[in-house]
Amino acid sequence: MSKTISGFSKLSKAKKIEWIVSTYFANNESAKRILEQYWNSDKKIQQLHDEFIENTISNYYLPFGVAPNFLINGKLHTIPMAIEESSVVAAASKSAKFWLDRGGFKTKVISTTKIGQVHFMYFGNPDNLKAYFSSIKHKLLQDVKPITKNMEKRGGGVIDIELRDKTHDIKGYYQLHVSFETLDAMGANFINSCLEQFAKTFKNMALEFDDFSEEEKNIQIVMSILSNYVPDCLVRAEVSCKVEDLNEDDDISPEEFASKFIQAVNIAEVEPYRAVTHNKGIMNGIDAVVLATGNDFRAVEAGIHAFASRNGTYSSLTHAKVENGIFYFWLEIPLALGTVGGLTGLHPLVKLALELLHHPSAKELMEIVAVAGLAQNFAALKSLTTTGIQKGHMKMHLMNILNQFEASDFEKATIIDYFKTHTVSHSAVVEAISKLRE
Numbered sequence: 001m002s003k004t005i006s007g008f009s010k011l012s013k014a015k016k017i018e019w020i021v022s023t024y025f026a027n028n029e030s031a032k033r034i035l036e037q038y039w040n041s042d043k044k045i046q047q048l049h050d051e052f053i054e055n056t057i058s059n060y061y062l063p064f065g066v067a068p069n070f071l072i073n074g075k076l077h078t079i080p081m082a083i084e085e086s087s088v089v090a091a092a093s094k095s096a097k098f099w100l101d102r103g104g105f106k107t108k109v110i111s112t113t114k115i116g117q118v119h120f121m122y123f124g125n126p127d128n129l130k131a132y133f134s135s136i137k138h139k140l141l142q143d144v145k146p147i148t149k150n151m152e153k154r155g156g157g158v159i160d161i162e163l164r165d166k167t168h169d170i171k172g173y174y175q176l177h178v179s180f181e182t183l184d185a186m187g188a189n190f191i192n193s194c195l196e197q198f199a200k201t202f203k204n205m206a207l208e209f210d211d212f213s214e215e216e217k218n219i220q221i222v223m224s225i226l227s228n229y230v231p232d233c234l235v236r237a238e239v240s241c242k243v244e245d246l247n248e249d250d251d252i253s254p255e256e257f258a259s260k261f262i263q264a265v266n267i268a269e270v271e272p273y274r275a276v277t278h279n280k281g282i283m284n285g286i287d288a289v290v291l292a293t294g295n296d297f298r299a300v301e302a303g304i305h306a307f308a309s310r311n312g313t314y315s316s317l318t319h320a321k322v323e324n325g326i327f328y329f330w331l332e333i334p335l336a337l338g339t340v341g342g343l344t345g346l347h348p349l350v351k352l353a354l355e356l357l358h359h360p361s362a363k364e365l366m367e368i369v370a371v372a373g374l375a376q377n378f379a380a381l382k383s384l385t386t387t388g389i390q391k392g393h394m395k396m397h398l399m400n401i402l403n404q405f406e407a408s409d410f411e412k413a414t415i416i417d418y419f420k421t422h423t424v425s426h427s428a429v430v431e432a433i434s435k436l437r438e
């Protein structure tokens, strides 16, 4: 039976586990054993994980894989990916290999501006507010100097502050809409600290602005927070080759392949039901690299899906065409990533992932992540428009089914060998295991 508890976060880890297992589990010992099984034997590493969040009772493992052979702007990369879905790394590797022989991936960071907003209410004369904003803008920038000093030394900082009138949406609603350059940091803490200082200065200085009436002096700050919508922090990744060089498959001509592939992309451009799945496949690649490199995949997800709907209908993030006999396939996405700060200097596997990528700048990481998304989409569409997705998926899923049945090494080897020439389905695998065990 569930029950409430107060002061849980103050309990020791052992006491927390004791409470959890005795409250929620029929078999206390087994639940405790599973939680403890995932503790790290290195006490320092475990303490690091314990301290990432509140109330850590165990660690949640995801496979950390790598996809080699990614040629990006002429430079080879092995891309780290943290993901549980069986076919994703295999698909990325396959795509990388395919494009390795066709000139590789070309990328370009288009822009790197991030946004934060102070949302506030003001019910006076709009012209007085505008005059106040103009008079105070310099002071706003002055007051955040202690926060922006270091970032400015490296070439970043606050780009601009605008006053935005949102009163047509909500009575009395205005914003300070602030743009930032945060260089190699994702910048969430930097941006939020600046915004909170802007809010303070903006509210306090209003009390001294002579042109305001007593009522107008009362600016009500609602909240100050960065935006995860970053349409001006944009990266492009592209592949291209002659149509005739496109296909390795004898069953379909390169021209037919290009045409079916482009039809598949066109469908995702106009049909939201398909676009969501199409983009989900892209996110398989993107999230896996974002996670492996210690970045905030929820922020990336939210920003990218908002971007996918920027024209009013949810649509494909990738596009494709044939022009003068050349097949082009490309992706443009917003990505706010960091290669310094956050987990990047703390989590040993994240540090390793960044070293594997030759210590990229945030811009380089944007390019690598975009490539992972494009590669993933290429692999998915290539399968979908030719063999169908299940052939590859089920082949990769075979090991999961075997593990569900606790197959021995011998059983695994025998059954994997059998399915080299037979179609994998859940029931076919179950039947094969049963036969073997007879």
Ligand code: MEV
Pocket: 085, 277, 278, 279, 280, 281, 282, 284, 380, 381, 384, 389
């Ligand atoms: C599965 O995780 C992703 C796909 O559904 C993507 C797609 O349909 O394009 C295969």
